[in-house]
Amino acid sequence: MAGAAWLVVAFPLLGALILLVGGKRTNAWGHLLGCATIAASFVYGLILFFSTTGQEEAARTSEVSLFSWIPVDQLQVDFGLRIDPLSITFLLLITGVGFLIHVYSIGYMAHEPGENDRRRFFGYFNLFVAAMLILVLGNGFVTLYLGWEGVGLASYLLIGWYTDRPSAATAAKKAFLMNRVGDVGLAIAIFIMFKVVGSTQYTAVFDGVANGAFSSGELVALTLLLLLGACGKSGQFPLQAWLPDAMEGPTPVSALIHAATMVTAGVYLIARSNPIYTASPDGRLVVVIIGAVTLVIGCVIGCAYDDIKKVLAYSTVSQIGYMILAVGLGPFGYALGIMHLLTHGFFKAGLFLGAGSVMHAMNDEVDMRKYGGLARIMPVTFVTFGLGYLALIGVPPFSGFFSKDAIIEAALGQDETWRAWVFGGAALLGAALTAFYMTRLVLMTFFGEKRWKDIKSSDGREFHPHESPSVMTIPMIVLAVGSVGAGAFFAIGDTFTEWLAPTVGVLEESHHHVIPHAVVPWLTVGLSLLGVLLAWLFVGRKRVPLSKPEPVPFPVRAARADLYGNHFNELLIARPGTWLTRALVYIDNKWVDGLVNGTAALLGGSSGRLRRAQTGFVRSYALSMLGGSILLIAALLAVRFA
Amino acid sequence: MSAVLAAAAAEVSTGEAIAFWVLGPVALAGALGMIFARNAVHSALWLVLTMLSLGVMYMVQQAPFLGFVQIIVYTGAVMMLFLFVLMLVGRDSSDSVVEVLRGQRLWATVLGIGIAGLIVGAVSRSLTDVPVENLQQQNAGGANVNNLGKSIFTEYLFPFELTSALLITAAMGAMVLGYLNRHEKGMKRTQKELVEARFRGEYERPSPLPGPGVFATANSVATPALLPDGSVAPESLSRLIDSTASETFSDEIKSVAGTEPGPDAHALTPSTKDTSTTDTKNTEDTEETR
Amino acid sequence: MTPTYYLLLSALLFSIGAVGVLVRRNAIVVFMCIELMLNAVNLTLVTFSRINGKLDGQVMAFFVMVVAAAEVVVGLAIIMSIFRTRRSASVDDSNLLKY
Structure with a gap:
C-alpha cells in the first residue's frame, strides 16, 4: 500500500502544474480540480492510515525509495518517502483540513476582484499542499528542506496575493526574509549531519545519534540550529514578527498556511528529530524557554489588538509556543505537542474561517471595534466560531482542553522544581490570558450593540452583514465538529500517544508533581474562567468605543507595539546590518574601487599626457628616434669599454 | 718576405694622405652647406660636391668600380632625379626661417654632436692600431x-x-x-562641361579674355586691348608682362583714340546720382497721384 | 694617417645628415640628408673592405647603392603625389596622424 504513496504528493503537484501552466483555459473548472486533487490525496491518506493502524508497532513504519536525487560522490541523497504514524498524522491533517479550506475558498475567493485569479489561487494552494506533503513525508532532511522551501515559496506568493497593496508586498517580503534566517540554521544543521555521518537520511542520522557518532557539542549545535529553523518557520521568538503581518493574505491562506499547517512545521521538525533532542537535554531546555517566552508574548500582544485576524495570528503564535514547549519536554511531551498541533489545526482553522466569514459579511473590515451584535445575523458562523473559541480556551470537553491540559500537566511535572514552576506557571498564565483575549474577541464581534450601523466601511459602502453561503459554512461546521470531538477522540484511552509511539517513543508519565496531579485540570479551567470573567468585566459590560482608547498604560502600549518585537529586530539586526553595509559600501567605493579606479585614472591620465607626444610631426619622431639610438649606442659602448 | 709585404701594405701613401686631407674638408663643407643652404637647389648642389669627393675617396681606397658608380649613378643619375623633382614641386619653395617645433633645432644639434662624439670616440678608441690589409692582390691588373x-x-x-x-x-x-589619368572622370573637363561651368559662374568671366581687338595699333601681347570708348580693357593686360601696365600706354592710347575719355556715348543709363534722384522723384509722384 | 680617419669623416658626415633630417622641413632636402647618411655608411664599408683586405665590404656598398636608388625612386614619387594633393613639400604639413 505504501509503495504508491508518491501519489499523495503527485496529485496536488499535478493540480498546481495544470492550474498554473494551463492558464485561462482552466478558469471554469480550476477550483474544482484544486479541491479534487486534495480530496484524492486525503482519500489515499485514509487508506494508508487504515492499512497501518491494525499492524504491529514495528510494521507501521515503512520507507519508499523513489529515485536517486543528488548522487554526487560522497553525497548520496535519495528521494524517498517515509510512511510512519507521524507522517500519516500530518498527511491527514494537511489534506483533511486543506480540503475543507479549499472548499471554503471556492466561496471566499468567488468575489475577489479579478475572477480569473481564483484559478491561480488554487494553483498556489495546491502547490503549497504538495510542498507541505513533501516536507512531512520525506525520508531525509534534504527532502524535508525541499518541502520547507516549497512551503516558504507558496507562503510568500499567497501573503503577497493582493498585489495592489504595498503592505501585502512588504509582509510577503518580511515573511520570506525572516524565514530565510531560520532556513540558514536548518541548512547548517544538515551540513553538520552530512559532515558527521555522511548522510542526511533520517534513519542514518538517528542511528548516528544512537551510536554516539555526534559529540555532545555537535548535538547541542544541531538542536539549536534546528530550533532556529523551527523558530523561523513557526513564528517563534525571536523570529515571531512575520506571522502577524502574514495576515495580509486572504483568510483561507491564514487559516491553512499560517494557522493549521505550515507554521506547525517547526513542531514537526523537532518532533521528527526527537532522537537528537532526546539525546541533548541542554538543547531541550532552550526549546522549552523559547516556547514559554513565545506563548506568553503571543498572549499578551493578542490582548491588545483590535484586528480580528491579528488577534488570531498572535493566538497562533502563542499556541505554537505551547507545542514547542511540549516537544521541548522530550519524551514527556513529543506526542502531546503533536496532539495539540492536531486539535489546534482544527479549531484554529475553524476560527480563521469564521473570522473570514465575518469579514466576508463586513466588507473585508478587520477592526473588531466596528463589529458587534453579529451573533443573530450570522448564526452558523457564530456557533462554529463559538465552538472553536471554547476549544481554544480549553473548556472541557472540547478538544483544546485535552491537549492543552496535558501540556500544562507535563510542564508542571518536570523533575527540577524551578523548571516546573517557571514553565508550568508560564503555561498556566498563558491559559488565563488566552481565555481573556479570546473572550474579548468574541464579545466584541458577536455581542453588544451593532456598532456598524452608523458607519461605513473604508471603501464607502454601508455594512449589510449576512450569513455566508453554504460552500463556506459547511467546512466551518465540519471543522467545528473536529474542534469539539478531536481532543476526546485522541486523548481518552491514550489512543493517539500509542499510535505515535513508533515514531516519537512511548510517552513517559511524570511522577514528580509540584501541584497534585488531580488538581491541575481544575486549576487550568479555573484560570481560564477567571480570564473569561475579566474579559467580561473589561469589555462585555461596557460600551466598546469605535476608536482605540488613548492614552493607555505602558503594558497596553507595549502590547500594541508587538512588545517592541519589530523595534527589537530593527535595533539589534537591521540597524547594525545597515551600518555594516554602509561601511562596506564606503570601503568598497573609496578603497577597493578607489584602488581600481585610481590605477585606471593613473594610466588614463598619464596616457593622456603621453599622447601629447604624438604631435604628428615626423621630425619630432625622428628626434626621439635619434635620442633612442644615442642611448643605445652609449649603452653598448659603456658595456664594451667599461 | 710576407712580413715586408705586410708592412708595406700597412702603410698609407703620402699621396693618399694629401688626397684625404683635401677631399675630407671638401666633403664636410658640402655636407654642412647642404643643411645650411636656404634654397633646396643649392642644397642639392652642395650634396653633389660631397658625393663627388666621396667618389674620389672610393677610388683612392682601392674601390675604383664603386667610385665610378658613385659618380655616374649617384651623382649623375640620382641627384639629377632630385633636381628634376625639385623643379617640379617648385624650386622657389625655400624653407621658412622660423622653426615651428619648439626646441627642435637645439635638441637636433645637441643630439647630432652627441652621436658624432660617441661614434668618433668609439672608433678612435678601438681602431687605433689596426693592421691594414690592402687590396692589391684582388685589384691586381684591373681585376677589381x-x-x-x-x-x-x-x-x-x-x-x-x-x-x-x-x-x-x-x-x-x-x-x-x-x-595621373587626365582622362578619368572629373580630372579634365570637356568643352561642354567647361562652357556650362563658365555660365554657372565658376570662372571670373563667361567669355574668353579679349584679344587686342579692332582698335589695336599692334598685335603684340604687350599691347592692351581697347574698349569701344577707347579705354584700356583691364583684362587684356598681361600679368606676366608687368611693364606693359596701362599707365605706360595711357597717353599713347589717348592719342590713338583721338578723344579724351568723356561721357559714354553708348551709355544707356545716366550717372548713378541722377538715377537715384529720378527714382526718388518717381516714387514721390506715384504717391502724390494716389 | 691611417684608414681610421675615413671612419671618423664618415661619422661626421653621418651626424650632419642626421641633424639635417631633423632640422630641414623640405621633404626633398630631408631625402638628400638621408642620402648623405647612406653615403657615409658606404664610405665606412669601403674603408672596412680595405682594412680587412676583402671585397665583401665593397659588395655591401654596392647593394646599399642599389637599395638607395630604389628608395629614392619610391620616395620621390611619394613626395610628388603628396605635393600634388596638398600643394606643399613640407614634412610639417603632413601632420594629421596624431592624437
Whole structure:
C-alpha cells in the first residue's frame, strides 16, 4: 500500500502544474480540480492510515525509495518517502483540513476582484499542499528542506496575493526574509549531519545519534540550529514578527498556511528529530524557554489588538509556543505537542474561517471595534466560531482542553522544581490570558450593540452583514465538529500517544508533581474562567468605543507595539546590518574601487599626457628616434669599454 | 718576405694622405652647406660636391668600380632625379626661417654632436692600431670589377636577385604613384562641361579674355586691348608682362583714340546720382497721384 | 694617417645628415640628408673592405647603392603625389596622424 504513496504528493503537484501552466483555459473548472486533487490525496491518506493502524508497532513504519536525487560522490541523497504514524498524522491533517479550506475558498475567493485569479489561487494552494506533503513525508532532511522551501515559496506568493497593496508586498517580503534566517540554521544543521555521518537520511542520522557518532557539542549545535529553523518557520521568538503581518493574505491562506499547517512545521521538525533532542537535554531546555517566552508574548500582544485576524495570528503564535514547549519536554511531551498541533489545526482553522466569514459579511473590515451584535445575523458562523473559541480556551470537553491540559500537566511535572514552576506557571498564565483575549474577541464581534450601523466601511459602502453561503459554512461546521470531538477522540484511552509511539517513543508519565496531579485540570479551567470573567468585566459590560482608547498604560502600549518585537529586530539586526553595509559600501567605493579606479585614472591620465607626444610631426619622431639610438649606442659602448 | 709585404701594405701613401686631407674638408663643407643652404637647389648642389669627393675617396681606397658608380649613378643619375623633382614641386619653395617645433633645432644639434662624439670616440678608441690589409692582390691588373662580379654572382647571388625584385617593385611603385589619368572622370573637363561651368559662374568671366581687338595699333601681347570708348580693357593686360601696365600706354592710347575719355556715348543709363534722384522723384509722384 | 680617419669623416658626415633630417622641413632636402647618411655608411664599408683586405665590404656598398636608388625612386614619387594633393613639400604639413 505504501509503495504508491508518491501519489499523495503527485496529485496536488499535478493540480498546481495544470492550474498554473494551463492558464485561462482552466478558469471554469480550476477550483474544482484544486479541491479534487486534495480530496484524492486525503482519500489515499485514509487508506494508508487504515492499512497501518491494525499492524504491529514495528510494521507501521515503512520507507519508499523513489529515485536517486543528488548522487554526487560522497553525497548520496535519495528521494524517498517515509510512511510512519507521524507522517500519516500530518498527511491527514494537511489534506483533511486543506480540503475543507479549499472548499471554503471556492466561496471566499468567488468575489475577489479579478475572477480569473481564483484559478491561480488554487494553483498556489495546491502547490503549497504538495510542498507541505513533501516536507512531512520525506525520508531525509534534504527532502524535508525541499518541502520547507516549497512551503516558504507558496507562503510568500499567497501573503503577497493582493498585489495592489504595498503592505501585502512588504509582509510577503518580511515573511520570506525572516524565514530565510531560520532556513540558514536548518541548512547548517544538515551540513553538520552530512559532515558527521555522511548522510542526511533520517534513519542514518538517528542511528548516528544512537551510536554516539555526534559529540555532545555537535548535538547541542544541531538542536539549536534546528530550533532556529523551527523558530523561523513557526513564528517563534525571536523570529515571531512575520506571522502577524502574514495576515495580509486572504483568510483561507491564514487559516491553512499560517494557522493549521505550515507554521506547525517547526513542531514537526523537532518532533521528527526527537532522537537528537532526546539525546541533548541542554538543547531541550532552550526549546522549552523559547516556547514559554513565545506563548506568553503571543498572549499578551493578542490582548491588545483590535484586528480580528491579528488577534488570531498572535493566538497562533502563542499556541505554537505551547507545542514547542511540549516537544521541548522530550519524551514527556513529543506526542502531546503533536496532539495539540492536531486539535489546534482544527479549531484554529475553524476560527480563521469564521473570522473570514465575518469579514466576508463586513466588507473585508478587520477592526473588531466596528463589529458587534453579529451573533443573530450570522448564526452558523457564530456557533462554529463559538465552538472553536471554547476549544481554544480549553473548556472541557472540547478538544483544546485535552491537549492543552496535558501540556500544562507535563510542564508542571518536570523533575527540577524551578523548571516546573517557571514553565508550568508560564503555561498556566498563558491559559488565563488566552481565555481573556479570546473572550474579548468574541464579545466584541458577536455581542453588544451593532456598532456598524452608523458607519461605513473604508471603501464607502454601508455594512449589510449576512450569513455566508453554504460552500463556506459547511467546512466551518465540519471543522467545528473536529474542534469539539478531536481532543476526546485522541486523548481518552491514550489512543493517539500509542499510535505515535513508533515514531516519537512511548510517552513517559511524570511522577514528580509540584501541584497534585488531580488538581491541575481544575486549576487550568479555573484560570481560564477567571480570564473569561475579566474579559467580561473589561469589555462585555461596557460600551466598546469605535476608536482605540488613548492614552493607555505602558503594558497596553507595549502590547500594541508587538512588545517592541519589530523595534527589537530593527535595533539589534537591521540597524547594525545597515551600518555594516554602509561601511562596506564606503570601503568598497573609496578603497577597493578607489584602488581600481585610481590605477585606471593613473594610466588614463598619464596616457593622456603621453599622447601629447604624438604631435604628428615626423621630425619630432625622428628626434626621439635619434635620442633612442644615442642611448643605445652609449649603452653598448659603456658595456664594451667599461 | 710576407712580413715586408705586410708592412708595406700597412702603410698609407703620402699621396693618399694629401688626397684625404683635401677631399675630407671638401666633403664636410658640402655636407654642412647642404643643411645650411636656404634654397633646396643649392642644397642639392652642395650634396653633389660631397658625393663627388666621396667618389674620389672610393677610388683612392682601392674601390675604383664603386667610385665610378658613385659618380655616374649617384651623382649623375640620382641627384639629377632630385633636381628634376625639385623643379617640379617648385624650386622657389625655400624653407621658412622660423622653426615651428619648439626646441627642435637645439635638441637636433645637441643630439647630432652627441652621436658624432660617441661614434668618433668609439672608433678612435678601438681602431687605433689596426693592421691594414690592402687590396692589391684582388685589384691586381684591373681585376677589381672582375672580382666584384664573381663575388656578386656567386656568393651574393641570392641578395642580388632580391635587389632585382626590389628594383622592379620600386619602378612599379613610382609608376603607380606618379601616374595621373587626365582622362578619368572629373580630372579634365570637356568643352561642354567647361562652357556650362563658365555660365554657372565658376570662372571670373563667361567669355574668353579679349584679344587686342579692332582698335589695336599692334598685335603684340604687350599691347592692351581697347574698349569701344577707347579705354584700356583691364583684362587684356598681361600679368606676366608687368611693364606693359596701362599707365605706360595711357597717353599713347589717348592719342590713338583721338578723344579724351568723356561721357559714354553708348551709355544707356545716366550717372548713378541722377538715377537715384529720378527714382526718388518717381516714387514721390506715384504717391502724390494716389 | 691611417684608414681610421675615413671612419671618423664618415661619422661626421653621418651626424650632419642626421641633424639635417631633423632640422630641414623640405621633404626633398630631408631625402638628400638621408642620402648623405647612406653615403657615409658606404664610405665606412669601403674603408672596412680595405682594412680587412676583402671585397665583401665593397659588395655591401654596392647593394646599399642599389637599395638607395630604389628608395629614392619610391620616395620621390611619394613626395610628388603628396605635393600634388596638398600643394606643399613640407614634412610639417603632413601632420594629421596624431592624437
